[in-house]
Amino acid sequence: MxxxxxxxxxxxxxxxxxxxxxxxxxxxxxxxxxxxxxxxxxxxxxxxxxxxxxxxxxxxxxxxxxxxxxxxxxxxxxxxxxxxxxxxxxxxxxxxxxxxxxxxxxxxxxxxxxxxxxxxxxxxxxxxxxxxxxxxxxxxxxxxxxxxxxxxxxxxxxxxxxxxxxxxxxxxxxxxxxxxxxxxxxxxxxxxxxxxxxxxxxxxxxxxxxxxxxxxxxxxxxxxxxxxxxxxxxxxxxxxxxxxxxxxxxxxHQGRRGRLGWLPYGAVALAYGLMTFVAREQTFYPLGGMMFGAVVLTSLVIARQMYAQRENRRLAVTDPLTGLYNRALIAERLAEVTHQPPRKGRYSAVLLIDLDRFKPINDAYGHEAGDAVLRAVAAAMRAVIRSGDTAGRLGGDEFAVVLPALPSPAAAEGIAQRLVDALRTPVIFGDLVLSVEASIGVAFHDETTTDMTQLMAHADAAMYAAKRSGRGHFRVYNLELDTQARDAELRRAVENDELVVHFQPVVDLHGGDRTAVEALVRWNHPTRGLLMPGAFIDLAEETGAVIPIGEWVLRDACRQAAGWRAEHPGLDELYVSVNLSARQVVQADLVATIRDILDETGFPADRLVLELTESVVLQPDDQTVERLNTLREMGIGISVDDFGTGYAALSYLRTLPVTVLKMDRSFVTGIDTDPGTYAVAEAVVRLAQAYQLYVVAEGIETAEQARCLVEMGCTYGQGYYFARPMPGSAVLEHLVTRGSATVTP
Missing domain, CATH: 1.20.1070 (Rhopdopsin 7-helix transmembrane proteins)
Structure with missing residues (x-):
């Protein structure tokens, strides 16, 4: 060529x-x-x-x-x-x-x-x-x-x-x-x-x-x-x-029309210029005056049309409530950004902004108060962004800012932090002082973002990561925040047997002879090593991957425990506690799934305890209550895990078939040094006894904490003082040589 x-x-x-x-x-x-x-x-x-x-x-x-x-x-x-x-x-x-x-x-x-x-x-x-x-x-x-x-x-x-x-x-x-x-x-x-x-x-x-x-x-x-x-x-x-x-x-490319839209007007100007040139030798009367008037009239019509087009364009791309740009123009700006190849020393980014605690304002004070907050948010955004940036409202309480031609990634992070700080300013609405915060996701245009859909998906992942980690701040996208990719990775982990179950003994504080363990999942990641639940369970709950993970953990825990019972007759009375997520509880086939796992592994139903979070206990629907009652009729125990960390609803402790209450470690820490903490923990124990529930205290780390729990009437406990979570083979050796006591559902 x-x-x-x-x-x-x-x-x-x-x-x-x-x-x-x-x-x-x-x-x-x-x-x-x-x-x-x-x-x-x-x-x-x-x-x-x-x-x-x-x-x-x-x-x-x-x-x-x-x-x-x-x-x-x-x-x-x-x-x-x-x-x-x-x-x-x-x-x-x-x-x-x-x-x-x-x-x-x-x-x-x-x-x-x-x-x-x-x-x-x-x-x-x-x-x-x-x-x-x-x-x-x-x-x-x-x-x-x-x-x-x-x-x-x-x-x-x-x-x-x-x-x-x-x-x-x-x-x-x-x-x-x-x-x-x-x-x-x-x-x-x-x-x-x-x-x-x-x-x-x-x-x-x-x-x-x-x-x-x-x-x-x-x-x-x-x-x-x-x-x-x-x-x-x-x-x-x-x-x-x-x-x-x-x-x-x-x-x-949406900007093309704007760059070439002047061509028809240029053609009109050319035509009139030519006519004027041809009429240059004519007298002013009659042709000259008519030509002058035609040129003026046409120019005024064109000016009026151009103004109307700009006004129509403004209305078409502006959010009427906040005065910011709308989703359509944000999409145009993102298309322009992603069309340009990434260059060293020149960065482009998008900020995705979602207001925290905005819905309660609408619900409590009405939409007028919510609109006032949205207008205040728009004003704050205008005060923070640069003149060449584009801020827009995508809908509801979600906003976006397109940042082209940044000198460095730190510039985008600085703008994001200033937005976080600005949006913390309270809004005065009549006699009310309304407070909101914002979670912001920052995503940069690079080789992985070939179109605006990918760029917005990255910003969305970063924004939800900011919400999960406490709200009111910003996060910059990286591969670790890619929800879809990590969800797929989690599901592959189940298929590839990368998950492992560790067990922590539950101890009878009064020296009983029955044994119990709690099954805790770990992820043996091929590159990151052994990961604790905190590194992946929240994401699994969000994406739904917790359902296959929960089924796998229940099957593996029952399989191992059934093997221990067969090999060691002294472990016939072994109880196994397994966590059940909120997503699992709402599955229509929950009972059938658990029944199939018990039939497959041979583990008896009356030796299984399912631990539920307070969110399940506090918001039970009729179907959930029915499923839990069916499980209880099968002999399976129902435990409330981390009791006291949410909003207590004591009536549900009687309505639901709960048999065990697990007291969160936050009630245990300090009971041996702080009389107030001791009194609160004792009240929880007395409350459980009033409802005829077994109490298991979590997070026991010292002998003095264990003594205090025995003194207040708590029967069962677990924590590092007795034993850390360990693999199946290690916990079997521990149970056989030392023995532990258990919760009786």
Whole structure:
């Protein structure tokens, strides 16, 4: 490609140096075109045969290929004329062949696929294209067509052909202007093709105008020939670029229309400028005054229309409540950001902002109070962001800020922190002082974000990570925060047996002889090592991966415990406690799943204790109560885990079939040193005894804490003082050699 371009560049060299006679220059011109046009036709054929090409686009390239082949034939015919004297010099066979190629170019450009448009949009774009063509038509009529028609004594064939050239150029203008205004999907390719056509029209018009207006003839090797050569090379570049594309490019660029929307007004200005030039020799009365008035009126109408368009545009992209931009404009800005390839030293980012504790304000004080908060948030955002940034409301209490052209990642983090601080400012609404905070996710445009959907997904993952880790701050996206990827990784961990169960003994503080253990899951990650539940359980709860994880843990714990019972008769009374997540409890097939696991492993139902979080106990629906009652009827014990860490609802302790209450470690810490803490822990124990529940104290770390619990009447406990969680083989050895006591459901 570049070799053929170098051959074509000899035309530029000839123009600069002025080398050779007219015949030599014409011969060099014809020879230089052959490699470029031939290669363009060959690559065009390869584009047509390209796999996966859209049917509409293939049809467009077939039409363009016909024009490429015609250009090869035209230049070959022109070259042959040097060796076949006596043939007509103008219009020659090559001129006719080249002219027949233009309608195929026009048709190919017009059928090239573009983004979806409504009927009204297509009508508006068609009118804009016709305005531009009408302006160009006026110019060509005055400068070319009119003088050609009036040439005295011109040969009819020469006259007809010479007049057809500007008409064909008008068709080219209509085709590539229409395509540019329609914002094609393959912008770079269409841009090169349009540039090629534009150079041809300029060269054609310059050549003809110089002849009919100024009686000047451009010899071969002059600058119009350089423009024709440049246009041919741009066509080659366009075909080569399309051949390199795997798909239809990077999508529609929303900013294109705004950059080319001035063209219809430019065409009107050209037409009036031409009319004024023609009327310059007329008297002010009557033609001059009428021309002046027409120009003023048209200018005022155009100004009014441009103002109306800007106002319509503003209304279309503005959120009426906050005055910020809306989702549509944010999407445009994100498309522009992701279309630009990442560059070192120049960063772009998006901030996704979600207000914390906004819904209670709406519920408690009404939507007017909520609207006041949203307007205050918008004002705070305007005060923080830079002039070139774009802030918008996506809907509800969710906002976004697009940050282009950042000098460093730290700049985005600084803006995010300032937003977090600004949004903590209370909002005054009447007699109320309303407080909100914001969780912000920050995502940078890099090689992994090829479109705005991925970029927003990264920001969304970072924002939810900020919410999970305490709200009221920002997080920057990294691979560890990719919820979907980590969810898939968690589910693969279940399939690949990467999870392991550790067991922690439960001790009878009064020296009983029954044994019990609590099953605790660990993740033996292939690269990060052994992970505790805190590193993945919250995410598993959020994504639903906790359901297969919970089933796996229950099956593995029952399988191991059943094996211990078979090998060691002294462990017949072994109880196993397994955590049951809130998501598992609401599964319709929960009872059937547990029954199948018990049947499969052979572990007795009356030796299994299921530990529920307070969120399940506090918000039970009828189906949940029914499932828990069914499990209890099977002999399975029901335990409330981490009691006291949520909002207590004591009535449910009697309504639900709860048998065990596990007192959270926060009640145990300090009972041996703080009388107040001791009194609270004792109250919890007495409460459980009043409901006839067994109490297990968690987090016992010292002998003095264990003594205090015995003193207040707590029977069972677990913690590092007795034993840490350990693998199955280790806990079996511990149970056999030392023994532990248990909870009796």
């Amino acid at each position: 570049w070799g053929s371009g170098a051959v074509l560049a000899t035309i530029l060299v000839q123009y600069v140096t002025g080398w050779g006679s007219d015949d030599q220059a014409k011969l060099l011109n014809d020879v230089a075109y052959i490699p470029v046009t031939l290669l363009t036709a060959v690559l065009g054929w390869r584009v047509i045969r390209k796999n996966g090409l859209d049917r509409r686009e293939r049809r467009a390239w077939i039409l363009l290929e016909v024009s490429f082949v015609a250009q090869v034939v035209a230049h070959a015919a022109s070259l042959a004329q040097h060796y076949l004297p006596g043939l007509p010099s103008y219009p020659a066979l090559s001129d006719y062949v080249y002219s027949t190629a233009i309608p195929f170019v026009v048709a190919g450009l017009l059928v090239m696929p573009v983004g979806q448009r409504s009927g009204s949009e297509r009508l508006k774009l068609g009118i804009d294209s016709l305005i531009i063509v009408a302006g160009a038509c006026m110019a060509l009529w005055y400068l070319e067509i009119g003088p050609l028609v009036q040439m005295p004594g011109a040969d009819l064939e020469v006259l007809v052909f010479s007049t057809a050239v500007p008409v064909l150029d008008l068709l080219l203008v209509f085709a590539f202007i229409t395509l540019l205004l329609r914002r094609p999907e393959i912008d770079s390719v269409i841009g090169l093709l349009s540039g090629s056509m534009a150079l041809k029209v300029i060269a054609d018009s310059t050549f003809t105008i110089a002849y009919v207006q100024f009686d000047t003839y451009f010899r071969p090797g002059s600058w119009p020939y350089v423009l024709w050569a440049a246009g041919a090379f741009l066509s080659l570049l366009a075909v080569h670029r399309r051949l390199q594309h795997d798909g239809l490019g990077q999508g529609v």
